[in-house]
Amino acid sequence: MSWVRIIYCFKRTFLFFLLLAPLSLSAQELPKERKLKAAYLLNFTKYLTWPEGKINDRETAFRLCVNSDPSFFAFMQALVVKYNQSNAERKIALSHVNNAKHCHMAYLQTPVESFLPQITRAVIVLESLDVQQSNSAIRFYTQANKVRFEFDLVQLANVQVKASSELLKLARIAGK
Amino acid sequence: MQKIFSFPFITVLISCAVVLPAFAQSTPSEFAELSLHELFETSIADKSAINKADSRWSLAYNVKSAQFRGYLDGDAKRADSQVLWQGQGEQRTQQNFPILPTVIDQQVHVLSVGYSVNDDWRVHVSLPYISQSTDHISIVPGYENFTIDTDGTGDGVISVSHRLVATTEDVWWFTIGTSLPTGSIDETGDTPRAAGDQQLPYTMQLGSGTYDFPLEFSYQSLGKHDFSLSMSAMVRTGKNDRDYRLGNSYGISGNYNFQLTPTLKPYLGMAYQYRSAIHGQDDEIIVDGAFVYPASITNPHLYGGKKVSAELGIRWQFSEFYAISAEFSKPIYQHLNGPQPKENYRTGLRLSRLM
Numbered sequence: 001m002s003w004v005r006i007i008y009c010f011k012r013t014f015l016f017f018l019l020l021a022p023l024s025l026s027a028q029e030l031p032k033e034r035k036l037k038a039a040y041l042l043n044f045t046k047y048l049t050w051p052e053g054k055i056n057d058r059e060t061a062f063r064l065c066v067n068s069d070p071s072f073f074a075f076m077q078a079l080v081v082k083y084n085q086s087n088a089e090r091k092i093a094l095s096h097v098n099n100a101k102h103c104h105m106a107y108l109q110t111p112v113e114s115f116l117p118q119i120t121r122a123v124i125v126l127e128s129l130d131v132q133q134s135n136s137a138i139r140f141y142t143q144a145n146k147v148r149f150e151f152d153l154v155q156l157a158n159v160q161v162k163a164s165s166e167l168l169k170l171a172r173i174a175g176k
Numbered sequence: 177m178q179k180i181f182s183f184p185f186i187t188v189l190i191s192c193a194v195v196l197p198a199f200a201q202s203t204p205s206e207f208a209e210l211s212l213h214e215l216f217e218t219s220i221a222d223k224s225a226i227n228k229a230d231s232r233w234s235l236a237y238n239v240k241s242a243q244f245r246g247y248l249d250g251d252a253k254r255a256d257s258q259v260l261w262q263g264q265g266e267q268r269t270q271q272n273f274p275i276l277p278t279v280i281d282q283q284v285h286v287l288s289v290g291y292s293v294n295d296d297w298r299v300h301v302s303l304p305y306i307s308q309s310t311d312h313i314s315i316v317p318g319y320e321n322f323t324i325d326t327d328g329t330g331d332g333v334i335s336v337s338h339r340l341v342a343t344t345e346d347v348w349w350f351t352i353g354t355s356l357p358t359g360s361i362d363e364t365g366d367t368p369r370a371a372g373d374q375q376l377p378y379t380m381q382l383g384s385g386t387y388d389f390p391l392e393f394s395y396q397s398l399g400k401h402d403f404s405l406s407m408s409a410m411v412r413t414g415k416n417d418r419d420y421r422l423g424n425s426y427g428i429s430g431n432y433n434f435q436l437t438p439t440l441k442p443y444l445g446m447a448y449q450y451r452s453a454i455h456g457q458d459d460e461i462i463v464d465g466a467f468v469y470p471a472s473i474t475n476p477h478l479y480g481g482k483k484v485s486a487e488l489g490i491r492w493q494f495s496e497f498y499a500i501s502a503e504f505s506k507p508i509y510q511h512l513n514g515p516q517p518k519e520n521y522r523t524g525l526r527l528s529r530l531m
Contacts, residue, residue, distance in 0.1 A: 033220040039207040040215055047212065077342055078204035078295050084398055145221040170216055 030075045036147045037127060037140050038076045041107055042083055044138070045092065047167035048123065050104060051160045061093040065103035065119065067112050068127070076107075108133055123161050137161070139174075150174045204295055234290035236528040243521055244280040247472075248481075249514035256313070259472065259515045263315045268467055271515055275314040275368055275471040280379060280517055282308040284330065298337040304330035306359070306382050312471075316368035324367065324380060330359040331383045333390060351392040359383020361416055369470060375460040377473040378422070379517075385416025402433040402441075420456035423480045425449060431487070439494065445487035447505070451480040453513050472515050481512035483519065501526045 045062055064080070066073055077094055084091045097106055103122040106112075111133040112119070124136040131139075137155040141148055150172040156163060163171070210218070247254040249271070261272040288302035307327035314320060335353025342348075359382035364373040394406040410425045431445035454476035462468040469475040489503035503524040510518050 031220075035204075035207050036215055036218060036220065039210050040212075042208060043210075043212045043215060074342075075204060075295075079208045081342060081347065081398055082205050082208035142220065145219045146217075147215070147220060167212070170212065 030071050033142065033147060034072055034127075035075060037107075038072065038079050040140070040147065040149065041076070041105070041125065042079060042092075044123075044125070044167070045105065047164040048105075049162045049164070061091045063100060063102060063104045064092050064094050065097040065100045065106040065122065066094065066109075067097040068107065068109035072109060108136075121159050123156065123159055138171075148172060232292045234288075234292070234529050236286075236288040236290070236526060238284075238286040238288065238524065238526045240284045240286070240522065240524045242282045242519065242523075244282075244517040245278070245520045246518050247515045248510055248512045248518040249516075251509065251511045254515045260313060261315065270467070270469075273469065273471045274316060275312055275319075277310045277312050277379070277471060277473055277517055279311045280308065281310075282306065295342075296339045300335045300337070300353070301332070303332040303358070306330045308380065310380060314368050319368035322366070322368075324365040324376060326363040326365065326376065326380050326382060328360055328363075328382050331355045331388070332358045335390060345398055347396045347398065349392075349394045349396075351390070351394070353390045355384065355388035355390055355410070357383055357385050357387060357416065359385075361385035361418055367470075369461075369463060375458065377461050377471065378420075378454060378458070378476070378479065379473045384412060384422045385418060386412050386414050386421055388412040388422075402435065403431060404433075405430045415456050418458040418460070420454055420458055420476060423452035423454055425451040429487075431489075433491075440490065440492050442490040443488070445489070445505075447485045447487060449483045449485075451483075453477050453480040473517070478513055478516050481510065481514075481516065483507050483511075484509040485519075485522075489524075497529050499528050501528075 041064065045064070064076075066076055068076075073094075073096070080092045080094045095103075097103065097108070097112055097116065097119065100118045102118045105125060106119045106122040107125045107127070108131055109127040111131055114134050123138065124133060125138040125140070126133055126136045127140055129139055129141050135155055135158070137152050137159065139150050139152075141150065149170075151163060151168065152174045153163075154175075247256065247259050256276060256278060259272055260276040261268050261274050263274070266272070283306070285305045286302050287305075288300055290298055290300045292298050305328070307325070309323060309325045311323050312319070312321070314322070333353050333355045335351050337349050337351040340348040340350055361381045361383055363376045363381050365376050365380065366372065367374050367376070389411045390408070391411065392406055392408040394404060396404040406427075406429050408427045408429075412421050412424055415421045427447060427449040429445060429447035431443045433441050433443040436442055457476050461474045463470050472478045485505045485507045487503060487505040489501055491499060491501035493499040501524075503522075503526075505522045507519050512518060
C-alpha cells in the first residue's frame with residue numbers, strides 16, 4: 001500500500017468529517033470571567049471550614065448548589081467532574097438550588113427566595129454586586145480586569161463557617 | 177500520477193486552519209487545576225488560553241500484541257494432528273487441511289492524535305503499523321515447517337466523539353468513525369500452493385480493503401464506584417477489490433477501576449465480542465479440486481464466532497500530562513466457526529499525553 005493511497009483515503013474522509021465541524025462549533029462559549037468564578041468556587045471549598053457535623057458522616061459529599069443559566073451550570077458540572085476524579089476522599093455534589101435538599105454553598109447568578117430552607121445555613125456566593133440577595137457571604141466583582149471577591153464576615157459567622165487567613169488576605173472585607 | 181492535493185481540498189484545509197483556532201475554548205480541566213493564587217493573577221481580558229495545560233492536542237502510542245495457538249470447532253478443542261490432513265490413508269474432509277498454521281503472532285503499533293474541539297467534541301486520527309508472523313506445518317514436501325511474515329501500515333481511522341451526558345456522577349460518550357482501506361490486501365509470500373510468492377490468506381493481510389464504520393457508546397461512572405461500560409461495533413460495507421468483506425464485529429465490555437494511590441489505578445474487566453464470518457471470497461487463495469481450501473484460514477466461513485475475555489490492567493499517571501497503562505487479556509470462553517485458530521492472549525501497552 002503506497003503512501004499516495006493512504007493520503008488519498010485520509011483526504012476523502014477528512015472532507016466528510018469537515019461537515020461535522022459546524023455542529024461542534026455551535027457549542028456556546030462561557031465568558032472567561034464566569035469560568036474564573038466557577039474555578040474560584042472550587043477553591044473556596046478548600047479554604048473554608050464548616051463546623052463539625054455540618055458535613056455529616058451519613059453524607060460525605062460537599063453540596064454545591066447553583067442558580068444560574070445552563071451554560072454556567074454545564075461548565076461548573078465539568079469542573080466538578082474533574083475535581084472529583086482527583087479528590088477521592090471528599091467529592092462535590094452539584095445541583096440546582098431548587099432541586100437540592102440542603103446546600104453547603106449556594107452560588108447565585110440571579111436572586112432566589114431568601115427563606116428557602118436549603119440555603120438558610122449555606123454560604124451564599126453572588127455572581128456580582130448587582131445581584132440583590134440578602135444573607136450573602138461572598139460577592140464577586142471585577143477590578144482592573146481581574147475577578148475579585150468581598151467577604152461579609154458577619155454572614156459567614158452566621159452560618160458558622162471559617163475562612164482561612166490565606167483566603168482572607170485576598171478578599172476585600174465588606175464594611176471596612 | 178494521482179493528484180492527491182486538489183485545489184478545493186487545499187482551500188478547505190486552509191479555511192479550517194484559519195477558522196478553528198478562532199473557536200478555540202479553554203477547557204474545564206484547565207480551570208479546575210488553577211490554584212487560588214493563579215486565579216487571583218488571571219486577567220479576564222487576556223484572550224490567550226490560561227498558561228497551564230493549554231494544549232488541546234493529545235498523542236498516544238499503543239503497542240498491542242496477540243497470539244493465536246491451537247484450534248477450536250465451536251467450543252470443542254481440536255488437536256493440530258486432527259486438523260492437519262495426513263495425506264493418503266486418511267480421509268480428506270472439510271474439517272482437515274494439508275497446510276496448518278500452528279502459531280499466529282500479531283503486533284500492532286498505533287499512533288493516535290486527538291484534538292479536543294471543546295468539552296463535548298473530540299476528533300481522533302490513528303494509523304496502525306502491523307507486523308505479523310505465522311508458523312505452519314504441512315504435508316507438502318519442502319514445506320514441512322515454514323513461517324510467513326507480513327508487515328506494513330494497517331487501516332487508518334478517523335473518528336469523532338461527542339459527550340452526550342455529563343453529570344457529577346457519570347459521563348456518556350458516543351463515537352463514530354471511518355476506517356479507511358489504507359492497509360494492504362495484496363500481501364504475498366512463499367506458500368506450498370506453488371513456487372515463488374503467492375497471494376496470502378485473510379489473516380496475513382494488513383487491511384480490510386473496505387470503508388468501515390466503528391461505533392461506540394461508552395459510560396463512565398464517576399461516583400463512589402469507578403467503573404466504565406462500553407458497547408462497540410465495527411460495521412463493514414461493500415466488498416474490496418478481491419471480492420470479499422471481513423465480518424462485522426460487536427462487543428460489550430466493562431472495567432472496574434481501583435484507586436490504589438492518586439496516580440495508580442489497577443482495573444479488572446470483562447469483554448464479550450461477536451464477529452461474523454467473511455462475506456465473499458478471494459479466489460486467488462483457493463486451489464482446484466473437490467477440496468478447494470488448502471488451509472483453514474483460506475476458508476472464509478471459518479472466521480468469526482463468540483468470545484468472552486477477562487482483562488486486567490493498570491494505569492499510572494506518572495506526571496501531570498502523561499500516563500502509561502498496561503493490559504493483559506485472556507479468553508475464558510470461545511465459540512468459533514471452526515476449525516479455527518483460537519486466541520491465546522492479548523497484551524497492550526499505551527503511553528498517552530492527556531488532554
